Amino acid sequence: xxxxxxxxxxxxxxxxxxxxxxxxxxxxxxxxxxxxxxxxxxxxxxxxxxxxxxxxxxxxxxxxxxxxxxxxxxxxxxxxxxxxxxxxxxxxxxxxxxxxxxxxxxxxxxxxxxxxxxxxxxxxxxxxxxxxxxxxxxxxxxxxxxxxxxxxxxxxxxxxxxxxxxxxxxxxxxxxxxxxxxxxxxxxxxxxxxxxxxxxxxxxxxxxxxxxxxxxxxxxx
Numbered sequence: 001x002x003x004x005x006x007x008x009x010x011x012x013x014x015x016x017x018x019x020x021x022x023x024x025x026x027x028x029x030x031x032x033x034x035x036x037x038x039x040x041x042x043x044x045x046x047x048x049x050x051x052x053x054x055x056x057x058x059x060x061x062x063x064x065x066x067x068x069x070x071x072x073x074x075x076x077x078x079x080x081x082x083x084x085x086x087x088x089x090x091x092x093x094x095x096x097x098x099x100x101x102x103x104x105x106x107x108x109x110x111x112x113x114x115x116x117x118x119x120x121x122x123x124x125x126x127x128x129x130x131x132x133x134x135x136x137x138x139x140x141x142x143x144x145x146x147x148x149x150x151x152x153x154x155x156x157x158x159x160x161x162x163x164x165x166x167x168x169x170x171x172x173x174x175x176x177x178x179x180x181x182x183x184x185x186x187x188x189x190x191x192x193x194x195x196x197x198x199x200x201x202x203x204x205x206x207x208x209x210x211x212x213x214x215x216x217x218x219x220x221x
Contacts, residue, residue: 001153001154003150006150006153006154007150009153010149010150010153010158010159011158011200011203011204012159012160012161012204013119013158013159013160013189013193013194013200014094014114014119014160014197014199014200015119015120015193015194015197015199015200016118016119016120016121016122016158016189016191016192016193016194017120017191017192017193017194018120018122018191019122019191019192020051020052020122021051021122021123021157021190021191021192023051025155025157026049026051026123026190029148029151029152029155029157030047030049030148032147032151033144033145033147033148033151034144035147036140036143036144036146036147036148037140037143038140038143038144039136039137039139039140042133042137042140043140044129044130044133044137044140044141045127045128045129045140045141045144046127046128046129046178046182047125047126047127047128048125048126048128048176048178049123049124049125050123050124050125050126050176051122051123051124055118055122055123055124058124058175059116059117059118059124061171061175062116062168062171063116065168065171067167067168068167068168068169068170068171069169070166070167070169071166071167071169071183071184071185072166072183074163074164074166075087082207086205086207089205090204090205093202093204093205094111094199094202095107095108095111096202097198097199097201097202098111098198098199099198112164115162115164115165118160118162118187118189119160119189120191120194121160121189121190121191122190122191122192123189123190123191124187124188124189124190125187125188125189125190126165126172126176126184126186126187126188127141127144127145127184127185127186127187127188128178128182128183128184128185129141129182129183129185130181130182130183131181131182131183132181138185141185141186145161145186145188148188149161149188152190156192157190157191157192158190158191158192158193159188159189159190160188160189161186161187161188162186162187162188162189163185163186163187164187165184165186165187166184166185166186168184169183169184172184172187
């Protein structure tokens with residue numbers, strides 16, 4: 001599989017099979033991902049990976065934990081256009097794929113709570129970094145995560161990045177033993193996609209090339 005194929009296949013999978021992921025495969029992916037771009041070679045990422053009994057213990061703990069003050073705002077308040085419409089359409093398409101209407105608030109909350117279970121994935125990952133680092137290092141961590149996600153696809157695995165976990169910073173930090181000077185940036189579900197799950201049969205809509213790119217000085221052909 002080449003990079004183009006991996007990029008095309010990669011999506012936020014929200015239903016996984018329970019098949020375990022061999023530890024040596026995950027380690028191989030993580031070690032390769034460390035080659036991701038990093039300004040000044042700061043390598044700001046710190047990763048915690050849970051599977052088996054530790055993952056089950058964490059899921060039992062988090063299921064009984066009220067939502068906490070978020071580590072940061074995942075989206076700006078009062079989103080403006082075109083971002084508001086893009087986010088709205090994404091949500092509508094997701095819930096429509098599993099038959100949850102806009103007025104079905106309990107149903108939507110149940111689906112949101114699936115984040116707490118890593119959508120059934122056998123591996124849960126947490127990505128953290130030093131609190132004193134800034135937006136450029138957040139970008140580095142994002143590139144590390146994207147590299148990891150493409151490497152996972154190459155090996156027949158799938159992922160779902162979960163900034164949702166910014167809503168449980170205290171519990172996650174205490175469980176994994178995160179130093180006080182570090183913060184939880186994101187989680188990620190990793191495992192084998194359930195191809196039979198309706199929620200995995202839709203894709204987010206993307207704007208046409210001309211909407212977001214302006215090319216100048218190139219041969220028209």
